Amino acid sequence: MFQLLIVDDESAVVDSLSDTLPWQTVGVTSVFKAYSGYEALEILKTNTIDILITDIHMPGMSGLELLAKAHRSWKKIKCILLSGHAEFDYARQAIRHNTYEYLLKPVSDEMILGKVKALAELLQKEREELLTYQLVAQAFEESLPKLRGELLNELLQGLELAPRRLQEKMELLKVNMRLGAEFALMLVRMEGKLSELDLYNLSLMEYAVVNMAGEIFEDGFRLWPCKDIHGFLVFLVTLKEGKIEEAADSENADQQLQQLASQLQLSVNHYLKGTVSVLIGKWGRFPQDVPKLYQDSLYSLRRRIGSQSGLLIYVSEALEQQPVHSLLRLYEPPLLVHLLESASWTLAEEKLQSVFQELRAKWADSSEHLVEVFFSIYASFSSLAHKNGRELAGMIGPGLSDVAGLAACRSLKALEEWTFQAFRLMKQSMENETKNDREHTVEKIKQYIRRHLTEDVSLQAVADYMYMHPVHISRIYKLETGENLSDYILRLKMEMAAVMLADRSVKNYEIALKLGYQNPNYFNKVFKKYYSLTPQEYRSKLDEDG
Structure with missing residues (x-):
């Protein structure tokens, strides 16, 4: 569906064409009116106009001048020129400004509708042209590294996708990875002078490190890189075809990884004059082991590297067992606070339900996990209230917002009841506020029009x-x-x-x-x-x- 702009210094002509013709029957949903070329330009600046109908002779700015300006700034607009003059010179100038049609007044309603319908069909065809597709495809290709990194980051944080959906997404992003493949994670932390760089120069250094890693590992491994939420470079490492059996027979994949990781450290030091620490995690199966191995790698990095620099660590199977595991559903994307801020109430409720399913299955008797969940949810609710200029107590009531004694954490059942009662009240409060704002706005509009x-x-x-x-x-x-x-x-x-x-x-x-x-x-x-x-x-x- 398209938008039309009618321009003429005779208001009766503009009003008649705009208000009395059945524009929707020819594919036009919105009709804008302008009574001068200058007013038309202002409308063009603030609205997406597809079809322009303009008179030639207007005071101040002629229709031909308007067409010339429109063609320079909005090249896809289709134009119809109306005139009471049949001189060939006008038609010639109109053609030079890519005018679709040149019509002489008076023109019938049927003629105008017919020409606009033909234009709407032409515009629709152009939208489907291969050139447009190629431009979008080119932009998409240029964004592939960023999009691949975003997908890996989501998987690291625990995002779960149906196998078919994940496979389709990886194929779309041209990620050479099969479900069930063995992988290891390699974390690279920029240190020393590299970590002190400004954002622009740090981005250049990170780009250089990713390229170096790709060259160093290319003979035997594939790398899928991203930058995680902690600022580390994370590489999902897999063996290339032809190297899998060789690695399985000789069991030297780990040694190769460590040797190449050491070479990466030396290259960064030599070429970039910087220092990095590298941690290589255990092997697992893609994608089900990604979140756990990532959390294990972070745990090992904190314990084994800490504030030291220039280290190379390989995570052994026995050493890195964590006595207590953290909650997964609470922190996997999308986060609760983001769902609340976008008013995705159904998804937010599903998120909360998944959190309590995990609590019931693993941590029903852990008071620390219950308190962790409570404060995380309470913080999300408070953040939403404050970003909307409200106090949490005003949205869910003083009884539910009072954390004195943490009564909501005394048991899993109490926490669940508090959570969903507060959630329902927050949702109702936000929806009422949105409706009240709309009602108030519409009433002001009506009052202005009546006056x-x-x-x-x-x-x-x-x-x-x-x-x-x-x-x-x-x-x-x-x-x-x-x-x-x-x-x-x-x-x-x-x-x-x-x-x-x-x-x-x-x-x-x-x-x-x-x-x-x-x-x-x-x-x-x-x-x-x-x-x-x-x-x-x-x-x-x-x-x-x-």
Whole structure:
């Protein structure tokens, strides 16, 4: 569906074309009106216009000048030029400005609709052209390293995807990895002068380290790199085809990894004049072992490397057993606070349910895990309240927001009851606030229109009064009331016209002018379309009804 802009210094022409033709039947959802070239340019700057219909002769800026400016800045706009002059020179200039059609006034409604329909079909075809696809594909290719890194980061944090979905995503991102493959994680921590660099230079150094690693490991291994949330470079390492059997027979994959990791350290020191520590984790199966091995690697890095620098550590099987494991569901993406901030209430509730499933299965009797969950959820709720200019107590009540004594943590059942009761109250409070804001906005819009009905009540005028974008005004009004703002304005004007027609001392043309219709004939046309009677017929009917 497309958006249309009609430009003419004769307001009656613009209003007639805009308000009386069935634009939706030819693929147009929104019609914008401008009464000068300058006003048209302002609309073009703030709205996505697909089709432009403009008159040639206008004061200040001609239609040809408008077309030239539009073509320079908005090359995909299709233009129809209207003129009462048949000189060939005008047509020639119009063609130079990529005008789709040059029509002579007067032009029938059927002709205008036919040309706009043809343009809409042409625009649709262009959207499907291969060139557009290739441009998008090129941009996608350039973003592949970043997108691959984001996917790996999500898997490290515990994101679970259905096997088929994960395979499709990896194929799309051209990740050469099969489900069930053996892998190891390698963590690289930038240290010394490298860690003190500003963001731009640090990014260059990280890029260089990733490239170095790719060259050093390329003979026997594939690397899938990313930068994790702690600032470490993380590489998911797999054996290349042809090397798997060799490694299995000789059991030298670990030795090769350590040798190559040591070479990476030396290369960073020699070429980048910097220091890195490298930790190589245990082997596991992709993707089910990714989160656990990542957490084990972080645990080993904290214990074995700590604040030291320039170390190379290989994680052995026996040494790195953690006596107590942390919660997974609570911290895997997307985080609860992010779901709440985006108003994804269904997903947030599912997230909470998964957290309590894990608690029931593993940590139902662990008071520390219950307190950890409570404070994490409480912090997410508080963050949402404060970002909306509210206090948590005002959203869920003082009883639920009071943490004195941590009564909610006394048992798993109590914590679960507190969580979902508070969650429901937060959801209800936010939804009520959103609805109240919309209702208040719509009421202000209606008040403005009622007060200025005999003045300028165009969409732009309403938007200027509300300090909002015209498109947002239209959408929020339609969402709250179920009708278009233009229909509401038309209804009020027609109702006022009907009241004024009952007064015989007021002429029809005076009513038209009072309601903002400069052309009485156009007013008659609109009135008849609304009431199925002309203003004069309506007056006669009033007399008959007595």
